[in-house]
Amino acid sequence: MEIPVVWSVVLLVTAAWNLLIWPRFLQRIAKDPRSRDADGRATRFLTVHVVLIAVSLVLAIAVGVLGVLTLV
Numbered sequence: 001m002e003i004p005v006v007w008s009v010v011l012l013v014t015a016a017w018n019l020l021i022w023p024r025f026l027q028r029i030a031k032d033p034r035s036r037d038a039d040g041r042a043t044r045f046l047t048v049h050v051v052l053i054a055v056s057l058v059l060a061i062a063v064g065v066l067g068v069l070t071l072v
Helices: 005-031 044-071
Strands: none
């Protein structure tokens, strides 16, 4: 696949940004008191955020791979 180098760089920067930001957000969510109930079990708040973060990280990896493949 051929796209302009600028767009490949945009894809790589986007992937890097997401791979840096989402794990830090997960750390903050895990420390949030709404993440666990009184018995220490995960709440829906935590579950929903973990799913959203996981999907975002998978998409970030896919975008990063696409960015690399378009440079090759």
